[in-house]
Amino acid sequence: MLARLDQWAARLTSLAALIGTLGLIAQVIVILADVIGRYFHAPLRGAQDISTMAMVIVVFGGMALCERLDGHLSVDLFEPHMPRWLRYASDVLAALLGAAIFFGIAWTVLESAALSRMLNLSTNIIRLPKAWFQYALAGFALVTAFGLSMRAAFLLFKGHSGRTGEVAK
Amino acid sequence: MSDMSIGVTGLMILVGLLVLRVPVAFAMFAVGFGGVAVLRNWDAATSLLASESFTLASSSELVVIPLFILMGNVASATGMSRRLYDAAYALIGRVRGGLASATIIGCGGFAALSGSSVASALTMGKVSLSEMERFDYDPRLAAGSVAAGGTLGILIPPSTGFVIYAILAQESIGRLFLAGVLPGILLLTMFIVTITLMCWVRPGLAPTGPRTTLKGKVHSLLGALPITSVIVLTIGGIYGGLFSPVEAAAVGAALVILFGFVSGNLDIAGLWQASKDSVVTTATVMLILIAAHMMNPFLALSHIPQALGAFLSGLALPSLAVLALILLCYLVLGCFLEGFTMLVLSMPIFFPVILALGIDPIWFGVLVVLTLEMGLISPPVGINVFIVKSVAPNVRLGEIFVGVLPFWVAMLLTLALLFAFPSISLILPNTMIGGG
Numbered sequence: 001m002l003a004r005l006d007q008w009a010a011r012l013t014s015l016a017a018l019i020g021t022l023g024l025i026a027q028v029i030v031i032l033a034d035v036i037g038r039y040f041h042a043p044l045r046g047a048q049d050i051s052t053m054a055m056v057i058v059v060f061g062g063m064a065l066c067e068r069l070d071g072h073l074s075v076d077l078f079e080p081h082m083p084r085w086l087r088y089a090s091d092v093l094a095a096l097l098g099a100a101i102f103f104g105i106a107w108t109v110l111e112s113a114a115l116s117r118m119l120n121l122s123t124n125i126i127r128l129p130k131a132w133f134q135y136a137l138a139g140f141a142l143v144t145a146f147g148l149s150m151r152a153a154f155l156l157f158k159g160h161s162g163r164t165g166e167v168a169k
Numbered sequence: 170m171s172d173m174s175i176g177v178t179g180l181m182i183l184v185g186l187l188v189l190r191v192p193v194a195f196a197m198f199a200v201g202f203g204g205v206a207v208l209r210n211w212d213a214a215t216s217l218l219a220s221e222s223f224t225l226a227s228s229s230e231l232v233v234i235p236l237f238i239l240m241g242n243v244a245s246a247t248g249m250s251r252r253l254y255d256a257a258y259a260l261i262g263r264v265r266g267g268l269a270s271a272t273i274i275g276c277g278g279f280a281a282l283s284g285s286s287v288a289s290a291l292t293m294g295k296v297s298l299s300e301m302e303r304f305d306y307d308p309r310l311a312a313g314s315v316a317a318g319g320t321l322g323i324l325i326p327p328s329t330g331f332v333i334y335a336i337l338a339q340e341s342i343g344r345l346f347l348a349g350v351l352p353g354i355l356l357l358t359m360f361i362v363t364i365t366l367m368c369w370v371r372p373g374l375a376p377t378g379p380r381t382t383l384k385g386k387v388h389s390l391l392g393a394l395p396i397t398s399v400i401v402l403t404i405g406g407i408y409g410g411l412f413s414p415v416e417a418a419a420v421g422a423a424l425v426i427l428f429g430f431v432s433g434n435l436d437i438a439g440l441w442q443a444s445k446d447s448v449v450t451t452a453t454v455m456l457i458l459i460a461a462h463m464m465n466p467f468l469a470l471s472h473i474p475q476a477l478g479a480f481l482s483g484l485a486l487p488s489l490a491v492l493a494l495i496l497l498c499y500l501v502l503g504c505f506l507e508g509f510t511m512l513v514l515s516m517p518i519f520f521p522v523i524l525a526l527g528i529d530p531i532w533f534g535v536l537v538v539l540t541l542e543m544g545l546i547s548p549p550v551g552i553n554v555f556i557v558k559s560v561a562p563n564v565r566l567g568e569i570f571v572g573v574l575p576f577w578v579a580m581l582l583t584l585a586l587l588f589a590f591p592s593i594s595l596i597l598p599n600t601m602i603g604g605g
Contacts, residue, residue: 017445017448017449020448020452021441021444021445021448023448024235024239024444024447024448024451025444027232027235027236027419028236028239028419028422028423028426031232031236031415031416031419031420032419032420032423034416035412035416035419035420048229051229051232051415052227052228052229052232053227055226055227055228055231055232055235056223056226056227058235058448058451059226059235059451059452059455060226060452061448061452062445062448062449062451062452063452063456065445065448065449065452066449066452066453066456069449071449071450071452071453072192072193072194072195072453072456073192073193073194073453073457073509073510074187074190074191074192074193075187075188075190075193075505075506075510076190077505078188078190079190082190086189087190090189090190090191091190093189093191094189094190094191094192094195097186097191097195097196097199098192098195101195101198101199101202104202104215104218105218105219105222108215108216108218108219108222109219109222109223111215111219112216112219112220112223130223130227133223133227134223137222137223137226141222
């Protein structure tokens, strides 16, 4: 059961990273088209709107993969001096805390998205609705929270994080 | 319980979580959120969480981060560092210690592409260490030059360190990039002078290298031309007013990708991997930035920065002495904390003091980024030293730390020069953009 859930977490992580990577490539293309267009007096309308909203996709799209690859910075100066049980306890604490933070981000941003929809908030030039990107952010945060919950569950019930550095293709 | 006691308790919890290896961003989120909830209320904390997450992730200025990271990752994947090194090698490899100096120049060139010290040390280490071993260089000099040269990545623009500082201090990225140019060149020169002096005192450290024919020199220099063009176009474009930093980063990334495809050193799979790596690195950096913005209101509400400012003012020291004290704190902290972590943790505390003392924030940014660089090669957690160790497994860690010591002294001298002569940092931003 746990392994199957983790497999789903890995698949969703890969999907989120794929969307984030596409977002980054889109950013390069859009800004480049704008710069080239500007020198022909035909800048891309709304390039800044697209690139800044794509940034939301890039940043939170990569968050779950970053967690899965243990990419978040931590201070490991005292690790060699920590007893094994304390290392285990701190791993569980970090995973639970991380899951709570990302659930919190998802929940608060979802509420904020509802407000944005109600007020019809959008970007300045081409009027991209901000709520779309807030929903995307919340979705990616949920995927990350799911991954961190799986990490915590593996640590608590199996005694290891279940991470091999690999993600589902 | 007073606001100040809550602030101090929060900081103690933060330190406790960091000691327990909880990721820095998670620890800052928890303390920032909890602190605001206690000092204000739950609604203020949840609304801060939502607004900071979305506002920072959709900040137009921060678009520069993934793009410069992408440019560096693609440059690394396409072997551009090799070409830079070959060009420097052809020019000065013949001189005693020339290969180590070529490594420093190569690192400086790569730094102008990548903005990351770790990437500079890793890619240049792979290229240059085997060459220096082949020509019987002392392993301490070889490893030390790579570890120290790599640190140029966060001083020479485009620098991720400056971007992060700019966001935390709400300063102009363009001004900070300009401010880093002369100090970067000065530090690079100091490193080369250090190598020359070491080889002059102890000629056995590095034999003279092989002579390169004129044809070989021309060939190597032509090989580095595309990379040099990318550097000149992107960095020159920012300074010449052609591009904003974001546009320069996108143009640079596109040119590096184009060069990779044309030269046959990059395929779709390589580009995809470099892009995915860039997304992951961006997530790491951005989560810490968002977390730092959760901590700032908590610290402001607890009045800790004001109390620290009042304490330092009470010491009746001149503002430069206070600045020196703060830099000393950074030097000590740099021995134990990763540079980026140290920056986001300390800025909310020290920066209001710097502003209150009337110290130029651009100048302070350059000094702080240089101290972060020193932390990259300071024991026991100098990350560049571990990077070099990963590409030179035969050299003992202790030897690498001994090897970087002369370069650390060179950095300290550079820091002293930049401290004594602020105009080295400020002349370019003030003359090209105007007073802040």
